[in-house]
Amino acid sequence: MSPPTRRTADGDGSGSGGGESEKGSGAEPATGTGPGTGSGTGALTGAGSGANPGTGARTTTGPHTGADTGVNSGPGSGADPDPGARPRAAGRDHRPGGSRRGFLTGSAAAGIAAGALLRGAPPAVAAPDREGAADAAGRHAVEVAFTLNGERRRLRIDPRVTLLDALRERLRVTGPKKGCDRGQCGACTVHQDGRPVLACLTLAATVRGKEITTVEGLARGDELHPVQEAFIDRDGFQCGFCTPGQIMSAAALVDSGRPAGDDEIREYMSGNLCRCGAYPNIVDAIRRARKQSTGSGGGSRSSSAAGAVDGARR
Template sequence: MNPNDDAGHGPPGVSRRGVLGGGAAVAVAVPLLATGAEATPVADPASADLVTVKVKVNGKPVSVQVDPRVTLLDTLREGLELTGTKKGCDRGQCGACTVHVDGRRVLSCLTLAATVNEREITTIEGLARGDRLHPMQQAFIERDGLQCGFCTPGQIMSAVGMVHEGHANSDDEIRERMSGNICRCSCYPFIVEAIRDAQKVMR
């Protein structure tokens, strides 16, 4: 028996290995190309028309060419390799993808990259100053406000944005304003404590 054939499945001479290994068109995502200077289009004439997005990401100017349907989340993770921003539900329900756009917290999975042209993006990678953690990052560590850590970047970015908005005046207000960030490990009491501590330093 030919090891490349799956007996009894599909037409003769066609195997799953053969189809996946070549001979059939496989749909792939168009890669995102980013540079620190001039943007260069992806060399794929069959791709959709790309748009150039010029932004400042964590203080550095970046030019990236993307499909106009690509989200900011995918651009950050796949195009700029800033993988601290997490893809959770990809539907705007968990908050794991929270970043700042011009200082305001947004859900990057619901934000098209093309809509942030000429704006300033801050991700979790941009909070620390060298080896010095942001007060919110430090407070999350000291208060043990994380367990698996998957939601933590979004929690921290949302918490920093909330404090800057002036909405961390009580535990109840913190819980209400952070309700869009889900922690499956249920570290909520420690998250509230961390935010309470950090906002005293930030102010």
């Protein structure tokens, strides 16, 4: 227990400290008026008695870390006897980590500064050089001449372009559909020299000198192909998206003159998907088209169609 601390008050009155206790080490001289509490390396409590006409803030300072502020009330007003001590403002957070408001303010300022730096910084990933890519494609472009639905066509294209994209994007022949673009749905089926092929898996550069037939060129003038007529009569389609590919595959089978039962028809047409589920009507339409083609004596409409079916990808 350390000896009582002497206190002096600014004013005409005088007071004497009552009992006080201290935990910690070291002496803490204190100057001020009124009751107060202090915190630091030790805890200091004290009580004063007597009349003090002045009012002021008592600040206790000493070797400990921190400040002790108390308020003494009286009939008059007075000043802190220690002008060097700064009393803490009420409501201010004096925790070592700072206030939450200060943290948020600092974070916002840092974000604004970072945004300003990023606006002036170059992009992390360079934008694609479309002009450079076009120039590169132009330097490596190839000339392709082929027959499309009986007409001679010539294109200068990038060797990586597929036949499907060349037909739809360059020649505006939109009968072949881009369904999966992976050779799995059959919606892009066309005839290459009478053989059904998938246009999405065929490079346009490989059809040089070939004869390409799409659904637009299947009819002879105003006369529909037997498969086209049968699809209409037997309602072999619903939404119609897959119908061009279905008709081109079925036409290759019918034109070959190859005898086929329902099981063979289903097996042959298995590469053409119908998301509407019109498979029974499609098989019925192909069966009808085969009978119509055989009855009319037209065993084959294409000289190369007979051998094309066996080599078709299915």
